[in-house]
Amino acid sequence: MSKHIDLHAHSTASDGTLTPTALLQHAYSKGMKVFALTDHDDTSGLVEADIAASNLGMQLVSGVEISVTWHKQTIHVVGLNIDATNENLQQGLAGLREFRRWRAQEIADRLDKSGIPGAFEAARALASGKSISRTHFAHFLIANGYAKNFKQVFKRYLVNGKPGYVSGNWAELADAVDWIKQAGGQAVIAHPARYRMSLTKLNVLLEDFKAAGGEGLEVVSGSHTLDEVQKMARLAAKYSLYGSRGSDYHGPENVYMEMDRLPAMPSDVIPIWHNWSTATVFN
Ligand code: AMP
Ligand code: MN
Numbered sequence: 001m002s003k004h005i006d007l008h009a010h011s012t013a014s015d016g017t018l019t020p021t022a023l024l025q026h027a028y029s030k031g032m033k034v035f036a037l038t039d040h041d042d043t044s045g046l047v048e049a050d051i052a053a054s055n056l057g058m059q060l061v062s063g064v065e066i067s068v069t070w071h072k073q074t075i076h077v078v079g080l081n082i083d084a085t086n087e088n089l090q091q092g093l094a095g096l097r098e099f100r101r102w103r104a105q106e107i108a109d110r111l112d113k114s115g116i117p118g119a120f121e122a123a124r125a126l127a128s129g130k131s132i133s134r135t136h137f138a139h140f141l142i143a144n145g146y147a148k149n150f151k152q153v154f155k156r157y158l159v160n161g162k163p164g165y166v167s168g169n170w171a172e173l174a175d176a177v178d179w180i181k182q183a184g185g186q187a188v189i190a191h192p193a194r195y196r197m198s199l200t201k202l203n204v205l206l207e208d209f210k211a212a213g214g215e216g217l218e219v220v221s222g223s224h225t226l227d228e229v230q231k232m233a234r235l236a237a238k239y240s241l242y243g244s245r246g247s248d249y250h251g252p253e254n255v256y257m258e259m260d261r262l263p264a265m266p267s268d269v270i271p272i273w274h275n276w277s278t279a280t281v282f283n
């Protein structure tokens, strides 16, 4: 069953390149039945996604991916089955989008000083009215020949120590979990292996996350190797966290892994959807 479930993906409401409708159609074509839209710090794609899911006979899980700063490091916390009309959640997300606006200008100023003009206008146009993410700068830099692919553009320009990097000042971990819980959702640590943390530090993160009321760990992720999936399965068991499964799809140009190529959830993990009512789409 887990092969029909993908709980992490992006649309044009953040840094994905497909509209919510096109994203759901893509997910349908890859065999997905239960699908979460989890845009960065933004829930504005969910209404359209829900309509598209209904038309396709799929179940949309209302989600969000919240940017968090924990011990000076950026961590992503996915919220699943949130009530997107919740005021506390929306206030929190609005603050993060405010930081994104400031940061985008700052990134562009720094790129300008290192000889790359016009980045703000270009990134803003690519974001078409939504929040600007580093991915929009990446698209601009690749299109103008500064790098040949996403991996290279981030490494050269957009990570710590490089000309277009501005350190994050995102939500507190406990606040992000709290907003999700107040909105009736479940909090999940996204793509844990991507943080390149020592095992000791990852244990501290999971202890803090549990203490804050977090419930899930993205055991299966489009950016995890099979070894990392096994490692995260062990940590999920150690901390009694449910396992989640998400491709982190951003569109055809920037694929970590296609939805239909994600590994299955290891059988010893309790999936986060174990008590969800998913029956209608599986009958
Ligand atoms: P932001 O939240 O604006 O700082 O942007 C982070 C986003 O950049 C992530 O959600 C990814 O979509 C993308 N990203 C970060 N690192 C890479 C990378 N090495 N390759 C491709 N995309 C990346
Ligand atoms: Mn992204």
Ligand code: MN
Residues within 6 Å of the ligand: 065, 076, 190, 191
């Ligand atoms: Mn992420």
Ligand code: MN
Residues within 6 Å of the ligand: 008, 009, 010, 065, 248
């Ligand atoms: Mn993501």
